[in-house]
Amino acid sequence: MGYVADRWHKTRPAPGDPECGEHKGLVASKAHGKGKRWQARYDDPNGREITSLHRTKTEAEKEITKQEAAKDSGAWIDPKAGQVTVAKYALDTWLPAQGIIDRSVTEYRGAIERYLIPEWGNRQIRSIKPSEAGAWQKLLVSKYKLSGAYPNRVARYVRSIFRLAVIDRVIPVSPFAGIKAPTLVEKATQPPDVAQVRQLIAAAYHDRWKAMIEFNALTGLRSGEIRGLRLDRIDFLRRTMLVDQQLVYEKSKGMYFDELKTGAGLRTLPLSKRAVDLLAAYVQKYPPRESGPGEGLVFVMADGRLIGESTLDYALKSTCKKAKTTARHWHELRHHYASVLIAGGENPKVVQKRLGHKDVMTTLRTYSHLFAEAEEQTRDVLDAAWAEPGETGSVEESPQQGGRIPESRRLQGALRQVSG
Template sequence: MGYVVDRWHLSRPPDGATECGEHKGKVASACHGQGKRWQSRYEGPDGKERTALWRTQTEAQNEVNKQEGAKLTGSWIDPDRGKTPIEKVVFDIWLPATATIERTKREYRGVMNRYLIPEWEGREIWSIRPSEASAWQNLLTTKYELAGTTPNRTARLVRSVFTLAVLDRMIPTSPFMGVKAPTLVEPQIEPPDIATVRLIVDQAHHDRWAVMTELDALTGLRSGEIRGLCLDKVNFLPRTLDVHRQLVYEPGKGHYFDKLKTGAGRRTIPLNQRAVDLLAWYIAKYPPPTSGPFAGLLFTMPGGKPIGESTLDWAFKAMCAKAGAKAYRWHDLRHHFASVLIAGGENPKVVSRRLGHKDVAFTMRIYAHLFTEAEEQTRSVLDAAWATPGDTQTGPAEIPRPTGRKPESMARKGALTQVNA
């Protein structure tokens, strides 16, 4: 249990000690009259003793009662840990606890070094006020000129730092509590249609780019996923494609295979016959390397070297320019794949699974307008199916009454009419 200590006087004075001139019955200590008189002492849940100085005995006792009560309810906050500098919380506590791959952690480190540390470096985590948290979020668009989804993503990372600090009993509440996050502005997706994709494929100056483009339009793979596609992940008989890893590049390390960012990215994609034939033709013409670190890699540069992300982007943009199409990005082929599934009436949950999204809500947020267009197509299909020969009316004329046995509700209504009569 905690207790209160009188710093100005000895708790166990020796026999014959001179009485304090200011306080009757007390023996002055060496620090009499220096600083605050009363000290609260209590042992934290971790077994370490905490102390604090107070002006009055009542204040010191209230502190002891408060901390002992917090330990009993599980709401105890470590006052010492709240003094931890923000940069130490970010890099030594939050970042190691982030459940993601090392490459993503490096990206997170870069975000913190660019947008958070320059503003709050040296500040203790407990010292950030809600007004400062709100002002920092505004800087993302005003000072750093971030746009689109970036302000929301950046703020979400920083807010998670303070959320973890709350869970770790470093601070009682997050300064972002009650502060609205930046609005998530999703860009309007306008993917190329099938005719445009075919036109772009026709302008490829090598089979490699033509096959990769068409295959991506048929599978929706990310750049790293299709560049890291290996022969052992293509299942020709069941006509499926296993997506379990990706090709990444790191300065000083070069290209290497890495696991996907999230577990949702691991998926099996069904292949249509066109995709199977395309792969079989390409593999027969361009056999993948059989040895080395990239053995089995389907799409390579001359000499069996892996394809870099910038190289693929350059080739695709050159094909778009040659075809006279809009300057699409490689990722737009992924959007094209999603749009084809949606237009075909595929279930949103299935679309999310095919794309490797973490949840269907994320898919709906990106492609909401495409699902709306698919709803209109459903109405058109129903109108065409129920149209009678020569019917040109757009609205319901006189709807014929059903013939045959009366529905149960109509039968009851007739029985009631006879009773009332």
Template sequence: MGYVVDRWHLARPPEGAPECGEHKGKVASKVHGQGKRWQARYLDPTGQERTSLWRTKPEAEKEILKQESAKLDGSWVDPDRGKTKVEQVVFDIWLPATSTIERTKREYRGVMNRYLIPEWGDREVRSIRPSEAGAWQNLLTTKYELSGSTPNRTARLVRSVFRIAVIDRMIPFSPFDGIKSPTLVLPQIDPPDIDTVRRIIGEAHHDRWAAMAELDALTGLRSGEIRGLRTDNLRLLHRALDVHQQLVYEPGSGLYLDKLKTGAGRRTVPLNQRAVDLLAAYIAKYPPPGSGPWAGLIFTMPEGTPIGESTLDWAFKAMCRKAGARKYRWHDLRHHYASVLIAGGENPKVVSKRLGHTDVAFTMRVYAHLFAEAEEQTRSVLDAAWAVPAQTRGEGGRQAAAPESSQPTGREPESRAAKPSLVQLNA
């Protein structure tokens, strides 16, 4: 429990000390008459003693009660840490606490240096008001001219800085509490259908681009994941592909293999037989490097070096142009994979897992319209299956049975013969 100290008078005066001329029965201390008289003392949740000065004793006692109560209900805030500058909170507290890879932390540091530090970097974290938080979010679109999903993602990062300040007892609440986040604007996904993907693959000017495009349509890998695919990621006998790394580029470091950003990204993707045959044929025709930094890398340039993202994008755009398709991005093959799973009735949670999304809610937001289309397709299938054929009435009012050929049999149509691979490769 805390206690109050009278700074102006000695608690244990020596014998024979002269009485204070202003306060009867008291012995003056060296600081008598200097500053505020009463000092509130208490232990914070870590056991460290805290002090504050007050003009009257009731004010000091009230402060003790306030702090002890806050300790009990968990709302205690460190009054000194609230003076910490926002820039220090970002780089010394928040950034080291983020559970992500170093490359992503560098991206976060860039976001903070561009949009937060110029506005609030030298402010005390406790000084930011909710009205200022709302005004800052508006600057993202007005002053910094961000668009699409970028304002929402940027605001989410900054809001997390103040959340950790609350958790660390630097401030009692975040200035963003009660302030609505910028609207998350997601682009309308309109992936190419299977016929379009086949046409695009058919216009590849090298087996490399055709194989990569077809494999991506069958697995939904990100660009960095398929470019960083190595033979030790493959388990062809089990018809599975383990995704746990990606090829990335960084100025000053060039291309290198790095682990994925999130745990959800590390996943196992089932391979159908078509994908297994494609990979086996491609590796047989173009053996991966056997040694060096790129040993085992499946898709490389002729000299055995990795493929840059811009090179892959250039090749894919050329394929789309020759196929007479619109200007699809490589990432649209990933959307195509998702659309095929959804149209086939795959569970949203499974779709999210196959794509390596952090949570299924994100998958539902991105592909909500495709799930809606899949639901309508389900209704159409059921309506067609349960449609009652035209009926006629015979003598005596009895219904005549519908012709046998028009009744639903419940049998599935015979599967069509498997089509040859889109990529003709020599073993």
């Protein structure tokens, strides 16, 4: 149990010490008349003594009772812990606790230093109010001009800082509790269909780009993953591919091979026969280099140099121009792969696993409209299967033959076409 100490008077006066002129029967200490008189003292859960000053003895006693009750209930928080500044806690405690790779550390730190520290960096973390938390989120758009998904991403980082502070018992509750995060704005993806991908393959001006476009459409790899793909990651017999690294670029380091950003990115993909045959034919014609920076890689430049992200994007842009199709980004081939899986009836968890998304919510947010289309397709299939002869929707005219074919067969044919 804690106890209350009188700072203004000695607890063990020496013989002959004069009596305090203001308080009868007591001997004044050196602190007499300076600051608050009563000091509450108690041990924290780890046995370390905690003190606080109060104006009256009653206030000090109430503080001890409050803290002892908090210890008994497991809700105790060190009153002094919340004095740490937002910047210090974010950079020295929160950031090292994230367990992320170096490139992500740079990204997280950059966001904190650009958007949080200028506003709250020198403030004690316990001083931030909910009203200020809501106002800060609005600054991301009004002051810092962030748009799209970025306000939500930066807010997630900062909300995570205060959430960890609650878990660490630095503050009792996050100022963001009850404050809605910025709306996550994500554009609905409209990936190219199989016919459009075939156009791109036909228009590509080098075997390298033809193979990369088709293989990416069949596997959904990220740009860094396909550029960093090594032949020894392909199991041609089992028709699988291990995705465990990517080729990345940093201004200070240039291009280098790095681990994937999340554990979910590490995955083994099943390969279609088409993908295996494509790769086998390509490596037979262009065997991987046995030395140099592109050693063991499936795809490199003609002189063995690594393929940069900008080089790949330019190749696709030029291909789109030659094919006279809509300009596409490389990532849209990944979206194409996802759209084929969804159209084929794969459930969201399988799509998540194939794409290497961290959680299924990311998959659902990105492709929600495609899942909705797949749901409508399911309804059509069921309606067609259960329709009575002559009912609308049970069959449709075959324009080629002038006859009528079951709706379910038409849909099955469409799916076979989508799957290549």
